[in-house]
Amino acid sequence: MTEYNPRAIEEKWQLRWAASRAFEVVEDPSRPKFYALEMFAYPSGHAHVGHVRNYMIGDVMARVKRMRGYNVLHPFGWDAFGLPAENAAIQSGIHPETSTLANIAHMKGQLQRLGISYAWERELATCLPEYYKWNQWLFLRMFERDLAYRKRSTVNWCSSCQTVLANEQVVDGGCWRCGTPVTTRELEQWFLRITAVADELLSAIDRLEDWPEKVLTMQRNWIGRSEGARVRFPLVTGTMDGGSVDIEAFTTRIDTIFGATFVLLAPEHPLVERLADESNNPAGFRASADRFRRQDRTARLTGDVEKEGFDTGRRATNPFTGEQVPIWVANFVLGDYGTGAVMGVPAHDQRDFEFARKFGLPIRVVIQPDGDGAQPLDGSTLGEAFEQPGRVVNSGEFDGLWSTEAISVMSEKAERRGTGQRTVQFRLKDWGVSRQRYWGTPIPIVHCESCGLVPVPDSELPVILPKVIEFTGRGDSPLAAVPDFVNTTCPACGRPARRETDTMDTFVDSSWYFYRFCDPHNDSRPFDPAKAAYWCPVDFYSGGIEHAILHLIYSRFFARVYRELGLVAHDEPFSRLLTQGMVLKDGRVMSKSKGNVVDPDDMIRKYGADALRLYVMFVAPPEKEVEWSDAGLEGAFRFLMRVWRFVQLWCDVLGHRPAGAIDGRTLSGPERALRRKTHETIRRVTHDLDPRVHLNTAVSALMELVNELYQFSEQHTRTGAPGRKGTDVGAADGERPESLAVLAEAVDALVLMLAPFTPHVAEELWERLGREGGLVHAPWPTFDPDIARGEEVVVPVQVNGKVRGRVAVPIDASDADIERRALAEPSVVQHVGGRTVRKIIVAKGRLVSIVVQ
């Protein structure tokens, strides 16, 4: 008997797969397609088992789909631009390109040693000009359509990364990458107009049926649609100025406007500067506003920030009451949401209520609760704001309306009189993509003194990222220090001009790479639309939950941009999404800095890639996080040993033969039972893999089948179970031709079904079974539902809710028949004990429930 030697087997099959280009594919309209994709990797250097879990999950799905006859695209690539490589360069002086390419080479080796079935000839890396050229191309198309634009704005700034962050990249007020508290800066920045499709991104969420609900909720909240109205409160002109100015306030509760007893401005509101100038203490005014602005983000992190504000001394007119109300600046009003100004309705908004309480501003009830026993509210005794809808009062002609009616009636009135209009407000903001860093895609724009912003012509793409550069780590764009790069001529007028020196956020790279995989070597277009039409959308996309908003919302946006460009026809790029759980070690997320990483290569050396794959698939459902366990991995290895030994026994001693036709009528009881187990296992594994993706239970079904095989050989063959030595066990009746035929069927099915999980050992066993052609495209085993179900079922019988006996009945027994047998069962009779049977429920094939007095 040959020993199970994972290392030799795995190297052998990895070489064979590579030599035969086993996972390469071309479009084939005659077959159904399946696009399996795992989120591509940032080449950090070494992948730990937390990273590779995702690739294993995707690989199981890709492999099973191949065996089921699908034309499977399963590519991989590298999200190769980004800050860590550049920061490392500042420290070490090693060029990011050098370190990135070395990291890619190492990680690619890791994935190959795991036997992941990637179509490596489609491999891409975003840091290569052949890829980022198309980032630039797309940016220019967006620029032409006004989907990419430049504006001066307050941006999120990470002082450690020395760059701008998109809103999506601010996590708990800190940088998503390093956690440094985010501050703000005023900068000229490039933005992508994701808000243009905000409504569509939101409404299409309802059709993403195969996405985790959690991700959809996060996206809905992120987009944050709210319907309301903008209402103008004219500034009451003071003595210092003549012109008329309106303060526009956004509200979702225009029905409460008669209760608006003040107006609040965000410290960032543009009018604040002017009001400061016109105030009698401009310096003090500015100091307070500045203090509020600085509070934002960082101060809020620690919890509730005390509401603060100051009176500007000016007044605005409530357009509905005609009343002049004070204008305050308040720290809790957000400058970047809505209009940066709100009407203060203390009776019906808790924040305004607290503010009014603190500063002694009037509280006026204009909505009364309406219902059984509702007590009328009184502004002077109110303990908290009444925020529910109710009956409108103290509001002139609108009195008596219900809140919801009042909202539409009052909005209409405001529109008629020109003092406001209905709007939809989104929390989602345009995506700031400028980064003041080196290691990214250069933005293909030229700044010309006479022509302004001039796009680089398509024919001059790509704008190559210069190689020679000094890494200083200072806050300006490193490219600005490269004269050969910066100095150019204007494509429009030919005069000297300067190149844009910002690079693109790397999330631009990752927002469309899944299309590039369809046609990765195209040098005239980002990809051939026909090829993308064949492969896309991605059928099965898996990756970490941390991308629930960032990557997954940007990609949905880019899909719509490509659709507008006529390159794709679908709306949604990913049909099904699986967010895999993390792998913890000692209760914490694996990370190099914490020193608790498990390197797949170490495990492969010890137990082999197959055992590692099997363990990771088996330990928990893919979505759940798991705690790493060496003992669990050993268990998986032991299981493969058991499989190996059994197949060896089968080949060497029992005399293997290919599975053939089996005549069910000639089988003995145990033969029947084993055959049933085989078919039942095929049914379970098939269903668990696709569509359920319950990889852990699929593995456990295979383990059960192996246990059954051991039982069978122990009890019905001369040799006993594998590993059993020297005892006189079993009868030789298991070596009847019928037994061997049933065993052959079981062994074939087992090896075939192991192939997606443990491809190397499965291939090896298949070859030893004398099979040719390999397992990559071997047909997935099929089951006969009748055989899987068996001929008999054991039905538990309950008496008053407790199981008191079991009866074995034929699978097709009638309810009456089952009932009769149940009542005749001695243990049941004993528990019924002569009492009156009030009711009998027969749940066919599952249970009999007898209710007695």
Place this chain on the structure above:
RNA sequence: GCGAAAGUGGCGGAACUGGCAGACGCGCUGGACUUAGGAUCCAGUAGCCGAAAGGCUGUGGGGGUUCGAAUCCCCCCUUUCGCACCA
């Protein structure tokens, strides 16, 4: 604070639409084989009572619906995640 998901043996987890709770694995216990075994094979392993047969209890807690609830409903507790003054 708001929102979502989840609480099952010593541990990871099973239980598809309400129908035998604890599959499968880890760990542990015993046995076989052995010079030996931390290898292998076999068996046992939710708790309590019992020599056993068997009985009782049991899926975070409390109520409810039902012949029947881990699963559905209500209240509470805990944990995790997300959002965090969005007017």
